[in-house]
Amino acid sequence: MPTAPRPQTTDELNQALEENDRRPYGRTRTVTAEELVEAAEQFAEPVPLINALLELQEAYTYGSEPRKSPVVFARLLTLFDEQPDVFDARMRHLLFWRFKWVAGALRALPEMPLTSQRQWLTEMRSRYEKAGLGLQPYYGQAYQLAAHTGENTAVAYELWAARTRTQLSDCEACEICERALFHLAAGDDKRALRAWEPVLAGKESCQEEPARSVSHALLPLLRTGSVEQAVDMHLSGYRSCRRNPSMAGEVGRHLEFCALTGNEARGLELLAENRNLFDEVDSPLDQLDFLTGVEVLLQRVEHLGHGDLPAAGYSGRTWTVADLRAEVRGRADDLAGRFDTRNGTTARSDVRRTRLDRAPLLDALELTLRVRSLDDVAAAAPATTPSAAPTPRTTAPVPDSLPELILGARELDHQGHPDARACWERLRTLHTARGYTHPDDPAVGPLLLLRADLLADEANRAGERDEYTDAADLHEEAAGLYEDAGAPAHAALSRACALLATAEIPAEGDGAAEAKAAELTAAHASMVRLCEETPGLVPELEARLLRLRATALGLRLQASGSEEHAASVLAEVALLHEFAARHDNDGQVSGALLLRASTYAISGDLPGAVAEIDGLLDRLKAHGPAWHVPRTLGLRGRLQLGLQEPQSAHASLSEAVRLAAEWPLGTVDTARLHADLAGACMHMGRHDEALRHLTRSAEQDLRRGSRTEAFCTYSNAAQLSLDLGRVEACIALLDSVLAEPDLVAGEVDDRLVAQLRLTRARALYAGEDLKAATAEFVALAAESAGWDDDPGSHAMIAAETAVLLGESGEFDQARKVADQALAAHAQDPRFEQISSCLRELARTQAQQQGADGLPGARAFLAEAGKVADEARAAGYESRDRSLDTALAYEHGRVNAYAGAYDDALASLDRALALLGEPGTDEDRAGEWAECVRLAGAVQGIYLERPAPALARLDSAISRLTALGHTAEAEPLTALAGRLRDEQ
Structure with a gap:
């Protein structure tokens, strides 16, 4: 099906060729080029056809279709032989240049015999000699064939490298890469890197460079200790070649780099981004290069015990790492064997084996701001348990005996101990298994009681995820089961929890804060009645009810901000404290003191809150519970930030993070701790550390299912990275985040996604990728045009x-x-x-x-x-x-x-x-001086009125100098000197 109207005149054809030339390489450009060749054949004159064929060969070459490129070139060569005078200087140059393209295409096809390739090189040499052209390009292609087959490489290299370059030689960047690869194959990393220096430094470049050189230089840079440069090269180099069929080999080497630096998770992410290369690369040699890099990655992932992880592979089916590795290995071995059979050597298999046998160079290397492990990938995989129930990092042994497990879980839950979570998880698994038999033990109680316990635990977890509606429903259901099981006190506690969860459901519209305060007031009153009317309240359950009552009033104070509510909170806290102390309930004493400190903080008494926290920490060290310490330190850190004491806050929060790691996931809100630490670091000017904490905070939020919060934090981290000039790190972070499945599927708020994309577009612009930045901005402008609620x-x-x-x-x-x-x-x-x-x-x-x-x-x-x-x-x-x-x-x-x-x-x-007047402000003076300088240049140079221009400049220089703005005066002095010299 035609992609555009067929050109009817040569002018229309030329315009269409120019438009196609601006398209990226790929199927659209190639198909259009094919159609334009058909259109050119309708004209009697040969020039339009020559131009169309040149465009088509370029599309095939850079679209990774080596089988078709020589066919097009044969037509061009026939036209040249028949009508050489039709070829102007540009066409003639392109024709002789593209002998090299055909040589490269023939090398890439294992079905093309070596004799045919050597015949082509002989043809190239003959044509060059007949045209009076230097033979260095011919020797360059002869060397590349020798390097490919592994025969007589050193001799071929000397015959090429010792010759003087000509107008038809490959560009400097490409030749530098070939020299470097020769030294690299000889095992001389340092010499290879010295050769590569102009390309890696950006002094030499072309269509394929520096992306090609960068991909080859990554491992040598690591082996020679240039780790930071390797990281920078990976980030910028990968972005230049991703999803590009003609640079599939380069992508494969970036995957290999990830596999050998402890970045297997990033490697799988990049593999998914380049899934198109499995199906769109028509060059067998590029396929072999790409697939070998893919296999290095998959081999490493499988070696680390994650062969069952999902992996992006050939279209038409889903793959695990192990399955895809087997498929890739078979295809790549076949390709290497076909090349070696054609070449009569083992060179391609040897190169492949060397890459696959290479041991990791580093156990861990931080490539991007988003550091993820294979365990993180496994936790996010659909086949695993939901992120709402993360596997604890440190737990006490779970009892094997079912009665002991049930009783132990209840005792730990009564204490508020973090290890209760692992026990409930084990019980949930046993209870839902086919054939579960409940213990006939009076101490354990009936099955209904266990089901109520499991529902209550599930409700608590929903509340931790801020899913208040679900939490309220589950607590109510648990309360009903407790009633049926003959446990009215537990039923009362669940109903109190349901009351609090219901009051926490966010209100909308005007007066939301007042509505929430009213809900909490009503919830507190109902809790008081529950305490008064529930029979058989043991001290432990009564203390928990008192804690819920105090919490409801604390939340009311937070919602309303009314000072008159503070006294009632403190009174309720005092009641809880006295009761818990009387019954030796250390956990609830700690909770009471924490609530009192929070009340002081909400009321604006930060010093008083810190004093309370300090006292609480002393008590926790003496009496426990130890798992309350990280949370308490976290609150102290936030209070110290509020008191403008960032160093003290940093110390408190760092200690909180360290201690939180000793307890199971979910015990402490580590995402909040890292976010607060980032704030402390920013106040102290420690921006790199702040970035690390922001990304860790976001990753913690992802693990617990708080995805919107995570993406907001990632957005902040990306913006900070951009502000710090870490452009490639910013782009890499956003590329990773924007590839998250729910973002791709459009399940996240479109404004948040737009903000992430906007920051990425700005980063692309800062990285001087104007084309990509403009494309993203144009797309965002089109989408945001529909934001009727946000025209600004x-x-x-x-x-x-x-x-x-x-x-x-x-x-x-x-x-x-x-x-x-x-x-x-x-x-x-x-x-x-x-x-x-x-x-x-x-x-x-x-x-x-x-x-x-x-x-x-x-x-x-x-x-x-x-x-x-x-x-x-x-x-x-x-x-x-x-x-x-x-x-x-x-x-x-x-x-x-x-x-x-x-x-x-x-x-x-x-x-x-x-x-x-310029005044004393430096910025204002600098602006004033620049305006004077431009006026002086226009007047003195372009209008040729040096006298008034010098008077203007001299006056400005005197005024700036008198005000102490000597630096701002320097450009004016230089311009005045130039005008005087020209006089």
Whole structure:
């Protein structure tokens, strides 16, 4: 099916070829190129057909279709032999250049005999000699064939490397890579890296470089100790080749790098991202390279005992790691065998075996901000237990005897001991198993009692996940079972829990806080009645009811913020404390003291709260329970942060994290601890440590099922990473997060996903990947146009998108998107962003197009003028210079770029008048000085009026120097010196 209307004229064909040339390599570009060749055949003249065939061969070559490239080239060569004069200098250069492409395509096909390849090289040499061209490119291809087969490599290398480069030699970057690979094959990592230095440093590049060199250099960098550089190269290099069929081998080496550095989980993630390569790579040699890298990864994962994990593989079925490894091994062995049979050597199998036998280079290397293990992947896999019930890290031995297990679980639960969770989990498994027989033991009680216990535990876990509706329903169901089992006191406790869970269900709309306070007041009153009316309340259960009563009033104080509610909380806490102390219930004494400290904190008495916490910690050290210590330290850390004591907070929170690791998962809210630690680190300027804690906090939230909170924290971590200039780390983190299944499936709030994508787009721009950044911004602008409830965000996104389109030279599209931003701004003003967008578009258009772009640039500035008028009328004050000042300065720059120097000078003088005197502020002085410098340059250089320009500059230099702004005066002094020299 045609992808576009068939060109009817040669002009239309040329335009279509240019449009196709801008497309990324892949099926769309290739199919279009095939259609354009068919269209070109309708014209009597050969030039259109030559151009179309050149485009088609390029699409096949970089689309990883080596079988088709030589066929197209044969047609081109026939046309050249028949009508050589038709080929202009460009076509002739491309024709002779692409002899190398055909040589590479033939090497990649195991069915192509060596004799045919050598015949082709002979043909290439003959053609080059006949055309009077240097033979270095021929010797380069001869060396690459020798390196591929493993025969006479050193001799072939010397014949090529010792020759002088010609216009048809491979680019510097590609030749550097070949030299480096020669040294690498000889086992000389250091020499290979020295050869690679210009490419790895970004001094030499091309279509495939530095991505190709980077993938090969990763392991040598590690082996020579350049670990940080290897990490940076992996992040930037992988992004350059991912999902690209013509760079499948490079992707395979990045997977191998992950496998050998303890990043197997990241390797599986990247494999999933590149699943298309299993089906879209038509080059057998690239397939072999890719599959070997895949097998290195899968082999390592299986060796670590995770062969049953899901893995992304060939389409049409689901795969485990073990199954996919077996499939990949069979296919790769077959490919290597076919190449070796064709070559008459074992070179390809030897290379493959070397990669597969390589031992890990590092046990663990932090490649990205999101450090995940295979255990994390296993916990997220569908076949495992839900994340709501994580496996404890440290638990006491679970009794084997069923009566002991039931009684032990109840005793631990009464204590609030973390090990109760493992006992309940074991009991839940036994109870739901076929053939379960309940013990006939009076001490254990009836089966109904156990079922009520299990429901109560399930309800408590739902509450920990903030699933309050489910928690309330489960507690009510448990209460009914307790009643039926003859345990009214336990039923009362479950009903009290249900009351609290119901009151915790978030209210919506105006007056939500008041409604919640009223719910909690009613819940407390009902709990009081339960305490008074329930028969047979033992001290342990009564203490738990008193704790729930105090908690309800504490939550009411938190919701209302009313000081009058504080006294009732403290009274209830005192009642709990006295009762628990009288009955030697250390856990509830601790709970009472913690509630009292929290009440002081909510009431604004932070020093009093810290004093209470310090006393509680002393008591916990003496009497326990020990599992309360991490939570108490966490609260102290938060209070110390509130008191602007970040170092003390850091110490408390770090100790809390350390101690929390000694207890089962879920005992302490470690996600909150890490988030608070990140805040302390930020106050102390320890930004890298803050990043680590943010990502750990997010991962903890993911494990407990709090996915929205996790994604919000990841968003904050990504933004911080970007602010710190860690661009590649930011992109890698967001790529990983955005690949989460629920994000991909659209099950997460679209605004949160948009924020993640927006940060990624900004990071791509900061990383100078303008094409990818623009594509993401354009997509976000289109999506946010439908946000009727949030036009301000659409205005911001559309404004940024328009600027990027302008930088790409697409001013017509930029104008349309800027109009969208203006329309959204009219509904929800964003004066600063819209004005900046329009000014930037004007500057970019004038800078790129000169005088031709002046009308369009002035139109943007006219819109910016209207925005400034609106801002003035609305009483808006910008954060820095006024919008009018910024606009006047931009008029000056735009006119200067377009050659309208008189207008430029007038605008700059207006900007200076609006700025006023430079003053003592450095930023203001710097802005003033830059405006003077530009005015001096326009006046002295472009208008050729050096005398008034020097007077302007000398006066400004004196004023700045007198105010102590010597650094700001330096550019003016340099310009004045230049003007005097030219006089």
